[in-house]
Amino acid sequence: MAVKFNKVFPLAVVAVLVGGGVVVATKSNLNTQPNTTVNVVVPELSAKARIGQTKFNQNCVECHGADAGGSEKGPPLIHRYYEPNHHADGAFFLAAQRGVRAHHWPYGDMPPQPHMSTVDMAAIVQYVRELQKHNGIF
Numbered sequence: 001m002a003v004k005f006n007k008v009f010p011l012a013v014v015a016v017l018v019g020g021g022v023v024v025a026t027k028s029n030l031n032t033q034p035n036t037t038v039n040v041v042v043p044e045l046s047a048k049a050r051i052g053q054t055k056f057n058q059n060c061v062e063c064h065g066a067d068a069g070g071s072e073k074g075p076p077l078i079h080r081y082y083e084p085n086h087h088a089d090g091a092f093f094l095a096a097q098r099g100v101r102a103h104h105w106p107y108g109d110m111p112p113q114p115h116m117s118t119v120d121m122a123a124i125v126q127y128v129r130e131l132q133k134h135n136g137i138f
Contacts, residue, residue: 036105038076040067043134045127052127055120059113068128075105077128083137084129092125093118 045053056068063074070076081087081104099112116124132138 036076036079037065037070038078038135040069040076040078040131040135042067043130045130048123049127049130052123052125056124056127059116059120060124063107063110068131074107074110078131078135078137080137082128083132089125089129092128093121096121 056064060068063071064077065071065074068077070079075081095110096113096116100110102109
């Protein structure tokens with residue numbers, strides 16, 4: 001039986017060698033995920049999360065949408081991609097400090113947010129984590 005070499009085969013070989021599993025990707029499906037928003041149910045928030053909600057609304061809502069549900073400019077943070085096991089709290093701090101290259105979504109790169117303090121970011125992370133937990137992301 002002859003093996004057909006096509007555009008997917010080299011990607012599958014690399015995935016097996018690097019990741020130990022097969023990931024099938026084609027040129028046509030990379031970065032074509034649709035803009036996604038989610039409906040977020042807001043729980044009663046802790047005092048720190050309420051501060052985070054205010055800071056989020058002042059600094060993040062334009063791109064990440066109301067209650068971190070996403071918008072046409074940026075992804076929802078209430079999504080399994082941002083669960084603690086995939087993006088630890090420190091990832092949010094680094095994103096604000098350094099910016100983020102586009103990798104999960106087709107929105108483009110997130111620029112650094114140098115005006116965000118560590119205290120503000122801690123409150124925002126608390127807010128996002130409480131929203132995530134209440135909406136089944138943990």
